């Protein structure tokens with residue numbers, strides 16, 4: 063029995079009990095019980111097939127690095143064990159700002175990456191803790207909780223033994239996600255179609271029917287690094303049974319949008335878009351390639367701040383994505399909660415943080431200068447470099 067079938071059953075008690083009897087998985091039973099208790103809760107597949115949109119905040123690694131809890135370079139998620147309250151707090155911020163999804167912070171939380179920082183013996187504990195933190199926030203706020211698989215950095219397009227290693231990595235992460243009651247599983251930031259397929263295969267094999275969202279990272283060519291045109295790669299993943307396919311990371315809004323238009327043309331089902339929040343251009347298509355406009359120096363990864371998108375740019379991106387029919391929308395590296403609020407508002411939401419949506423009419427420095435009291439007017443003239451005779 064597939065998870066979503068369980069979720070879509072009418073929750074009248076006899077059917078509910080019958081479902082539980084037929085279900086082999088305690089995790090599914092627990093999840094179903096949660097959904098039964100909260101009749102408003104709708105699973106990912108149902109939301110999307112109803113034509114609803116899903117907002118998913120990503121970018122935990124980058125944001126927690128900026129806050130001083132992740133080391134730039136290795137970018138591994140030990141913060142989950144060392145400062146779990148910081149991870150929970152960021153989950154809550156993103157939900158407050160409009161994210162429908164709490165994604166467990168397991169990015170690079172696999173054996174290969176953790177070995178590099180001497181924490182591989184804590185891998186299971188790290189994954190379980192990350193999933194449990196995400197589940198806790200999701201339950202409290204009626205959000206979807208997603209488990210996460212990511213690019214491993216060891217994929218071998220020639221099918222070497224490293225790929226068996228990847229299969230094992232994905233299998234264990236999927237099994238932990240299922241046990242933690244993940245509502246669906248994200249496989250993200252794959253630059254090789256082959257590795258994305260391994261992730262999808264693991265979700266289908268071990269995910270107990272959990273929906274799969276698979277997103278690729280596009281770099282300069284509109285091709286995967288195993289040389290498949292991106293729209294074709296996405297269509298292939300969709301045909302293999304991914305519930306949502308799309309793009310995350312790699313490119314910012316301006317350079318991701320043209321590729322999204324192509325993807326939208328060939329994909330039949332829901333398409334995902336989660337760009338990095340940086341000003342990539344046709345000349346510098348990826349965030350890794352950006353240069354600081356002031357110094358001309360390569361900016362990635364330490365000096366990216368001057369290249370951050372404005373909130374107005376993110377609002378425009380969200381409007382274009384919405385008009386393009388992007389149903390699964392979010393932001394990746396560079397994301398912060400005020401950006402997610404822009405996306406949420408464009409997608410017609412009123413999350414709690416809208417209480418603090420800007421209203422610059424009340425700003426002493428942005429009002430109509432001729433209506434200001436004489437001294438406030440002078441302060442503004444000094445502030446904005448305006449002529450004092452005006």
Ligand SMILES: [Zn+2]
Nearest residue numbers: 311312394395
């Ligand atoms: Zn990213």
